[in-house]
Amino acid sequence: MGKPVYVSFLIDCNWHGFSPLKPSSVFADVGYTVGTPEKTRILGDIKTALELVERSLNGKCNWSILSHPDQRYLLYRDPFLDCWREAVRQGGELSLHPHEDIPREGSRIKDTDYMRAVLEDLKNVIVREGLSSHSFRSGYFGRNDELPAVLAELGLTVDYSSAPGYKEPSVESDWMGASPSGGFIRASDAASYGTGNVDETGVFMIPLGWDGAGGKFTENYLFNEAAELETLLSVYAAIRRRAEAEGPQFVQYLFHLSAMNEPRFTKRVADFAGHLLQNDGVIVTGSEASEVFRKGSRGG
Numbered sequence: 001m002g003k004p005v006y007v008s009f010l011i012d013c014n015w016h017g018f019s020p021l022k023p024s025s026v027f028a029d030v031g032y033t034v035g036t037p038e039k040t041r042i043l044g045d046i047k048t049a050l051e052l053v054e055r056s057l058n059g060k061c062n063w064s065i066l067s068h069p070d071q072r073y074l075l076y077r078d079p080f081l082d083c084w085r086e087a088v089r090q091g092g093e094l095s096l097h098p099h100e101d102i103p104r105e106g107s108r109i110k111d112t113d114y115m116r117a118v119l120e121d122l123k124n125v126i127v128r129e130g131l132s133s134h135s136f137r138s139g140y141f142g143r144n145d146e147l148p149a150v151l152a153e154l155g156l157t158v159d160y161s162s163a164p165g166y167k168e169p170s171v172e173s174d175w176m177g178a179s180p181s182g183g184f185i186r187a188s189d190a191a192s193y194g195t196g197n198v199d200e201t202g203v204f205m206i207p208l209g210w211d212g213a214g215g216k217f218t219e220n221y222l223f224n225e226a227a228e229l230e231t232l233l234s235v236y237a238a239i240r241r242r243a244e245a246e247g248p249q250f251v252q253y254l255f256h257l258s259a260m261n262e263p264r265f266t267k268r269v270a271d272f273a274g275h276l277l278q279n280d281g282v283i284v285t286g287s288e289a290s291e292v293f294r295k296g297s298r299g300g
């Protein structure tokens, strides 16, 4: 047995056609648009995802629920609330995912007061429905160093926003120099997390799994729809080598709801999960990852 790699699977619960800023390499066909969400299709995708998560991840998944100024509450209302209840019943956790990206304008991630208001509102909506969320993910891996303090205030104690080695100024993303493995964020610098037992903010960052080599989603990260299985496995091998050299690793595996209608993408999630379970990987939710880390850093 090698040293463990703790992997938190995160499904970005988006809808087909959502691409408000820089069309990504992954969903490049749609251009700069918020899209026109089709409820029936979204429900079908969620059903597929719930089955996949129960079968391949034993229910342990982080469901990051998209919100956008043009579709603020779409996924925070019926008929979707019952889906999130089912996700939690399976053993999953819910994450707030406000994508404050305005077509032809830009990202609002750096506007801390604005972000605080959006997050507080979404959290309240979730709580009113008898659900709860204790985590956050920015849009496009945007970064705001003032945000961890706000997240702590709101009880959002896990953050999935980091993509170490990635920089894209058009979406306010810059994680150059950030740790490839998770840890508690130190005050006033979202990228200053990592090993060690410093726990200033109480917010645990789980970065996108990274091989440490380059900054391309198609080559260097655990990004299900961007990279082929073979690539994902070689990224995972690099993370395992890092675990052997530096100790247990805490990383995120990202996949998307809008891709769930394509069997090659659901198969890739299942194949990757099967591989990691045979190879020192442990599938954990965000709060479990944080708890394991906390115990480990106390020397337990």
Ligand SMILES: [Zn+2]
Pocket (backbone or CB within 6 Å): 012, 014, 066, 097, 099, 139, 140
């Ligand atoms: Zn997203």
